[in-house]
Amino acid sequence: MGDGGEEAGMRRISRLVMVGGVPVGGGAPVTVQSMTNTPTRDVRATTRQINRLAAGGADLVRVSVPDDESAAALGALVASSPVPLVADIHFRADLALRAVEAGVAKLRLNPGNIRRRRDILEVAGRAFEAGIPIRIGINSGSLPGDLRERYGGVNPDSMWAAAERHLSILREAEFENVVLSFKASSALLTVAANEKAAAECDLPLHIGVTEAGPSVIGAARNAVAASILLSKGIGDTLRVSLSGPPEDEVPVALEILSSLGLRGGVPRLVSCPTCARCRIDVGRLSEMVMKKLRGVQGDFTVAVMGCEVNGPGEAREADLAVTGSPSGIIFFRRGRRLPGRVAASDLAQRLERELAALAANSGGRS
Numbered sequence: 001m002g003d004g005g006e007e008a009g010m011r012r013i014s015r016l017v018m019v020g021g022v023p024v025g026g027g028a029p030v031t032v033q034s035m036t037n038t039p040t041r042d043v044r045a046t047t048r049q050i051n052r053l054a055a056g057g058a059d060l061v062r063v064s065v066p067d068d069e070s071a072a073a074l075g076a077l078v079a080s081s082p083v084p085l086v087a088d089i090h091f092r093a094d095l096a097l098r099a100v101e102a103g104v105a106k107l108r109l110n111p112g113n114i115r116r117r118r119d120i121l122e123v124a125g126r127a128f129e130a131g132i133p134i135r136i137g138i139n140s141g142s143l144p145g146d147l148r149e150r151y152g153g154v155n156p157d158s159m160w161a162a163a164e165r166h167l168s169i170l171r172e173a174e175f176e177n178v179v180l181s182f183k184a185s186s187a188l189l190t191v192a193a194n195e196k197a198a199a200e201c202d203l204p205l206h207i208g209v210t211e212a213g214p215s216v217i218g219a220a221r222n223a224v225a226a227s228i229l230l231s232k233g234i235g236d237t238l239r240v241s242l243s244g245p246p247e248d249e250v251p252v253a254l255e256i257l258s259s260l261g262l263r264g265g266v267p268r269l270v271s272c273p274t275c276a277r278c279r280i281d282v283g284r285l286s287e288m289v290m291k292k293l294r295g296v297q298g299d300f301t302v303a304v305m306g307c308e309v310n311g312p313g314e315a316r317e318a319d320l321a322v323t324g325s326p327s328g329i330i331f332f333r334r335g336r337r338l339p340g341r342v343a344a345s346d347l348a349q350r351l352e353r354e355l356a357a358l359a360a361n362s363g364g365r366s
């Protein structure tokens with residue numbers, strides 16, 4: 001495990017589901033997933049985004065399939081993707097059938113908007129033949145009206161009842177290869193709904209807050225919900241939804257898992273909050289380090305510190321540290337100060353060299 005301290009509590013025992021070659025549930029490490037936002041029919045742009053997400057650390061990538069052109073693009077996307085692809089389907093069962101045919105590794109359905117029972121049964125039958133799982137995604141925003149009425153609104157009980165309704169159809173097809181998700185824009189409702197599901201069944205749970213907001217707010221909201229759930233051992237795969245580039249979602253998810261001690265190999269970035277003593281542009285430098293560490297694997301710590309007050313102390317704990325000093329920028333490698341000072345104009349290049357050496361020495365990839 002990484003530097004994240006103690007591992008989160010005992011994991012809930014869930015059923016194992018295979019998404020392509022990636023295990024979800026059954027005690028497997030919590031996986032990270034994200035979702036493309038390029039038009040799926042644009043194979044070139046979507047392939048590039050899938051590759052970026054995979055290089056950043058996503059174990060699974062989901063693509064929306066809103067129309068026929070998108071369904072037609074799936075074959076090419078599946079063929080070139082380095083990670084298993086999940087097809088996200090709403091309203092049209094025929095698109096789900098085409099996605100299975102194209103070789104996706106999982107379907108995500110909102111059965112609430114695929115109304116005809118026989119359509120769901122047909123999709124389940126094809127998914128069974130293809131050996132792929134189906135995620136039933138229950139969103140607080142699209143609960144059937146009768147369940148909201150019966151259970152007094154949108155709450156864990158009505159969300160579980162919606163899942164049960166769809167599970168009963170899949171049971172009729174003897175289809176058990178299922179992942180469930182319960183999402184809301186409220187972190188606490190997301191937690192409560194997942195706790196209810198964890199108590200009611202042993203199916204693996206895809207967790208995350210939906211419509212969580214732009215980056216800072218969305219990251220905080222997701223971290224709250226995911227941390228509470230994961231600390232209780234609940235959650236088998238995580239998507240941090242943000243309004244913004246999906247490439248930003250993966251580092252947030254990895255940081256949550258790493259901070260909880262649930263994933264090793266995630267480099268740790270430490271940087272000071274800055275104050276009047278600051279002698280370097282900590283914000284810009286730590287952004288630069290963060291970008292350079294994207295997709296790098298390794299259990300090491302990089303510190304960016306504004307001045308000589310806490311700089312040397314943090315530097316001693318870090319594998320690589322950059323610190324401002326009265327006479328310029330200094331580097332520390334595993335607590336040892338490197339000779340000389342670095343000119344601001346050489347900083348980016350030097351940083352890149354040091355980070356590449358760190359990644360190589362820690363056995364990770366960069």
Ligand code: SF4
Binds near residue numbers: 275277306307309
């Ligand atoms: S390390 Fe220096 S610049 Fe950064 S917050 Fe501490 S005292 Fe301020």
